Amino acid sequence: MTARALMIQGTSSNAGKSLLVTALCRWLARRGVRVAPFKPQNMALNSAVTADGGEIGRAQAVQARACGLPPGTDMNPVLLKPNTDTGAQVIIQGRAVGNMDALDYQSYKRQAREAVLASWRRLAAAHEVVVVEGAGSPAEVNLRRNDIANMGFAEAVDCPVILVADIDRGGVFAHIVGTLSLLSPGERARVRGFVINRFRGDPALLQPGLDWLEQHTGRPVLGVLPWLQDLHLEAEDALPREPAPAAGPAPLRVVVPALPRMSNHTDFDPLRLHPRVALHFAGPGRPPPPADLLILPGSKSVRADLAWLRAQGWEPALRRHLRYGGRVVGICGGFQMLGRAIHDPAGVEGPPGRSEGLGLLEMETTLHRDKILRNVAGRLAAGGAPVTGYEIHAGVTAGPALERPALHLDHGPDGAVSEDGLILGTYVHGLFHAPAALTALLEWAGLAGAEPVDCEALQEASLERLADAVERYLDTGRLLAVLAERQPAA
Numbered sequence: 001m002t003a004r005a006l007m008i009q010g011t012s013s014n015a016g017k018s019l020l021v022t023a024l025c026r027w028l029a030r031r032g033v034r035v036a037p038f039k040p041q042n043m044a045l046n047s048a049v050t051a052d053g054g055e056i057g058r059a060q061a062v063q064a065r066a067c068g069l070p071p072g073t074d075m076n077p078v079l080l081k082p083n084t085d086t087g088a089q090v091i092i093q094g095r096a097v098g099n100m101d102a103l104d105y106q107s108y109k110r111q112a113r114e115a116v117l118a119s120w121r122r123l124a125a126a127h128e129v130v131v132v133e134g135a136g137s138p139a140e141v142n143l144r145r146n147d148i149a150n151m152g153f154a155e156a157v158d159c160p161v162i163l164v165a166d167i168d169r170g171g172v173f174a175h176i177v178g179t180l181s182l183l184s185p186g187e188r189a190r191v192r193g194f195v196i197n198r199f200r201g202d203p204a205l206l207q208p209g210l211d212w213l214e215q216h217t218g219r220p221v222l223g224v225l226p227w228l229q230d231l232h233l234e235a236e237d238a239l240p241r242e243p244a245p246a247a248g249p250a251p252l253r254v255v256v257p258a259l260p261r262m263s264n265h266t267d268f269d270p271l272r273l274h275p276r277v278a279l280h281f282a283g284p285g286r287p288p289p290p291a292d293l294l295i296l297p298g299s300k301s302v303r304a305d306l307a308w309l310r311a312q313g314w315e316p317a318l319r320r321h322l323r324y325g326g327r328v329v330g331i332c333g334g335f336q337m338l339g340r341a342i343h344d345p346a347g348v349e350g351p352p353g354r355s356e357g358l359g360l361l362e363m364e365t366t367l368h369r370d371k372i373l374r375n376v377a378g379r380l381a382a383g384g385a386p387v388t389g390y391e392i393h394a395g396v397t398a399g400p401a402l403e404r405p406a407l408h409l410d411h412g413p414d415g416a417v418s419e420d421g422l423i424l425g426t427y428v429h430g431l432f433h434a435p436a437a438l439t440a441l442l443e444w445a446g447l448a449g450a451e452p453v454d455c456e457a458l459q460e461a462s463l464e465r466l467a468d469a470v471e472r473y474l475d476t477g478r479l480l481a482v483l484a485e486r487q488p489a490a
Contacts, residue, residue, distance in 0.1 A: 003124040009134035011165040011175035016197035018059045021133045023466035025066040037063030039133040040116045041078040041149040045263040049390040054094015074119035083301045109146040139182035151187040161190045168198040193222040223474030232458035234266040251278040252447040255291035258283045261300040270432040288317040293445040296334025303355040327445045335425035339363040363399030378409030385440040389430030
């Protein structure tokens with residue numbers, strides 16, 4: 001048996017592709033359909049460790065959850081993790097194959113295509129429906145040659161397409177009509193209809209435009225999704241909007257430098273959602289603001305991002321913060337920065353070399369080509385609160401600081417705590433997601449009586465809201481008809 005397929009493409013990045021795929025996955029799963037997500041090629045620095053020990057985009061892990069499935073590497077066979085403005089680490093079926101600049105990757109696409117189609121065949125053979133997510137826009141004519149992310153994939157597997165557009169940006173009708181005009185006749189024929197996303201206002205005012213669009217293009221508008229506020233889903237890549245300042249008692253001030261190659265900023269979702277935490281991502285050009293807790297996040301280019309931190313004045317700010325009793329957490333790359341030195345003899349993340357660390361923990365890190373990828377569980381060393389999370393790193397760290405571990409995991413100790421107890425470093429992403437660990441860490445940082453935030457429950461409720469929105473706002477009869485059209489094959 002080969003699964004039926006439906007591909008969601010967008011008129012631009014952030015049009016709502018990931019959201020619509022996630023919504024359709026949960027809606028179909030609620031109907032008892034064996035459904036799986038698939039994104040042939042993703043470019044993102046937020047990644048997840050799969051059940052089979054590989055690495056995929058974080059959005060596909062969320063979509064897998066929407067389907068009731070463990071995430072697998074076939075759900076996102078090509079992941080590009082940018083490490084410079086023109087280059088990225090290329091991950092094929094969960095494993096890094098090396099760093100490539102944009103032109104080299106264009107030449108490599110033929111091999112990447114074979115991996116994409118092999119993953120597609122396995123996924124399609126095991127499910128009734130596969131909901132496919134495109135990348136960027138299919139109208140990027142400069143990337144059409146050897147395309148595996150949008151119409152190139154749809155044509156390879158004979159897959160119908162729905163185009164989603166973001167009305168909140170303005171110009172939604174121009175986005176849709178312009179995108180169609182840049183497609184070839186065969187590609188246009190694949191587009192079965194449109195979904196308009198993030199609508200705010202009176203639907204009656206929009207209806208004349210919808211009528212014109214259907215008449216002009218000969219294709220139906222399959223629905224208009226409203227702006228769904230307060231959805232708690234992990235972001236594919238872009239930093240989330242910062243919440244409004246917390247009301248009530250003075251909140252705990254948490255500041256995270258917005259590193260140029262920051263990875264897995266979803267680590268901070270529990271802090272962003274906590275009613276008594278004021279979380280701020282500090283960008284370039286301004287001095288680090290006052291904080292109770294400073295967190296150095298993960299990074300895809302640790303040495304380059306450490307140099308950026310120094311250029312932005314963070315090193316003296318960190319030392320001043322610690323002198324006044326402030327707390328510091330380093331996660332993954334941020335943990336490596338806290339040590340004496342970072343060695344990259346093989347050029348894993350850039351030119352080979354050595355960088356002086358911040359010198360706040362007695363340890364050094366050496367980067368290796370083989371990544372450590374694993375899901376983990378254990379407890380905080382102080383207090384024993386349970387922790388779950390995952391590791392994605394190329395560094396191996398050693399030194400006396402590790403004799404005071406931050407966590408005791410099932411496979412052994414992890415991280416370090418400074419002698420004065422003001423600094424905590426760990427390789428574990430997701431450190432704050434377990435409610436008891438979040439409470440314990442906030443209390444350590446100075447927030448007495450911190451209540452827990454259950455991100456898992458919030459995400460599950462958001463998935464249900466998305467499925468409800470499909471039922472309420474989309475033409476589900478037409479969606480099912482599109483799915484019933486044909487049996488695609490690679």
